[in-house]
Amino acid sequence: xxxxxxxxxxxxxxxxxxxxxxxxxxxxxxxxxxxxxxxxxxxxxxxxxxxxxxxxxxxxxxxxxxxxxxxxxxxxxxxxxxxxxxxxxxxxxxxxxxxxxxxxxxxxxxxxxxxxxxxxxxxxxxxxxxxxxxxxxxxxxxxxxxxxxxxxxxxxxxxxxxxxxxxxxxx
Amino acid sequence: xxxxxxxxxxxxxxxxxxxxxxxxxxxxxxxxxxxxxxxxxxxxxxxxxxxxxxxxxxxxxxxxxxxxxxxxxxxxxxxxxxxxxxxxxxxxxxxxxxxxxxxxxxxxxxxxxxxxxxxxxxxxxxxxxxxxxxxxxxxxxxxxxxxxxxxxxxxxxxxxxxxxxxxxxxxxxxxxxxxxxxxxxxxxxxxxxxxxxxxxxxxxxxxxxxxxxxxxxxxxxxxxxxxxxxxxxxxx
Numbered sequence: 001x002x003x004x005x006x007x008x009x010x011x012x013x014x015x016x017x018x019x020x021x022x023x024x025x026x027x028x029x030x031x032x033x034x035x036x037x038x039x040x041x042x043x044x045x046x047x048x049x050x051x052x053x054x055x056x057x058x059x060x061x062x063x064x065x066x067x068x069x070x071x072x073x074x075x076x077x078x079x080x081x082x083x084x085x086x087x088x089x090x091x092x093x094x095x096x097x098x099x100x101x102x103x104x105x106x107x108x109x110x111x112x113x114x115x116x117x118x119x120x121x122x123x124x125x126x127x128x129x130x131x132x133x134x135x136x137x138x139x140x141x142x143x144x145x146x147x148x149x150x151x152x153x154x155x156x157x158x159x160x161x162x163x164x165x166x167x168x169x170x171x
Numbered sequence: 172x173x174x175x176x177x178x179x180x181x182x183x184x185x186x187x188x189x190x191x192x193x194x195x196x197x198x199x200x201x202x203x204x205x206x207x208x209x210x211x212x213x214x215x216x217x218x219x220x221x222x223x224x225x226x227x228x229x230x231x232x233x234x235x236x237x238x239x240x241x242x243x244x245x246x247x248x249x250x251x252x253x254x255x256x257x258x259x260x261x262x263x264x265x266x267x268x269x270x271x272x273x274x275x276x277x278x279x280x281x282x283x284x285x286x287x288x289x290x291x292x293x294x295x296x297x298x299x300x301x302x303x304x305x306x307x308x309x310x311x312x313x314x315x316x317x318x319x320x321x322x323x324x325x326x327x328x329x330x331x332x333x334x335x336x337x338x339x340x341x342x343x344x345x346x347x348x349x350x351x352x353x354x355x356x357x358x359x360x361x362x363x364x365x366x367x368x369x370x371x372x373x374x375x376x377x378x379x380x381x382x383x384x385x386x387x388x389x390x391x392x393x394x395x396x397x398x399x400x401x402x403x404x405x406x407x
Binding site: 019020050 | 202
């Protein structure tokens with residue numbers, strides 16, 4: 001019954017057990033520290049550092065990517081503005097050119113018209129001059145004919161009229 | 172149930188050879204588990220390494236819940252070894268008990284008050300040692316007279332009570348579990364019918380004993396850290 005009450009420790013104190021348990025535990029602890037816990041904690045620490053580094057690296061690359069993105073957006077905006085400016089310029093230039101062409105053609109037309117008018121005028125001038133010369137020679141001719149032929153007043157008149165008619169039709 | 176202990180006297184000290192055997196077996200098993208699990212360490216843990224890392228994190232959690240890591244970090248090895256050693260010791264007595272020549276040889280070493288009290292005294296002595304080392308003898312001594320001088324006898328009793336309860340709680344739980352297992356197995360001697368009927372409560376009680384063994388290992392480690400924290404922490 002005593003063994004039931006106190007377990008295996010029947011009577012007295014087992015000094016040897018105490019000593020053995022203490023020694024065994026301390027030895028176990030030291031051995032485990034050297035062969036198990038030490039390496040295990042080492043690798044856990046290493047992993048922790050690794051993860052920390054990875055997170056930092058990820059953070060850095062994210063920041064870098066963000067910067068890149070910002071510059072990209074900036075550049076895109078710039079390019080878009082440039083494109084718009086170029087288009088605007090081209091439009092303006094085109095308009096100006098068109099305006100110039102229209103202006104030039106209008107001037108050209110004016111000039112052509114002017115010269116045509118001048119031509120017409122000079123032609124008329126010339127025609128008048130020619131007519132005048134013709135009339136003069138005709139007059140001379142008529143006069144010589146009148147002189148050559150002695151005609152009465154009436155036939156003379158008629159003759160002049162005829163000649164004049166002739167001259168007018170010939171013209 | 173009338174097992175005797177194989178006690179032998181050697182160099183004036185009484186050795187219970189059963190305890191000596193079981194302490195050695197427990198230590199060997201713990202050592203083998205821990206060392207085999209940490210042979211092939213890798214950054215991506217698998218299998219046993221994963222399990223052991225979980226144990227380490229578990230003990231870290233216990234320590235962190237009682238004191239800050241700056242002072243508590245040094246007790247991690249102690250806590251890990253205590254937890255695993257006590258757990259393995261508690262489990263050893265569950266599957267069978269070996270008696271030879273009416274002497275009980277195979278049992279849980281923690282089913283012996285000598286063993287559990289040894290561990291408890293070791294923990295309490297460690298707590299006093301670290302109390303003096305980390306806080307200085309003066310601050311350590313002053314703790315006994317707080318909140319005022321009248322508390323000194325109570326504080327003194329508290330130390331002994333802590334030691335006794337820490338050791339006897341573990342012993343009582345494990346020993347009671349083994350006694351009941353023994354009684355249930357003993358039913359088989361009363362007749363085949365009783366033996367068959369006894370199997371069912373035996374299975375249930377073994378399952379419960381696994382639970383109790385794990386819980387007791389956890390409680391012992393937890394209280395160890397609480398006592399250590401009580402002695403080394405400044406905020407008391």
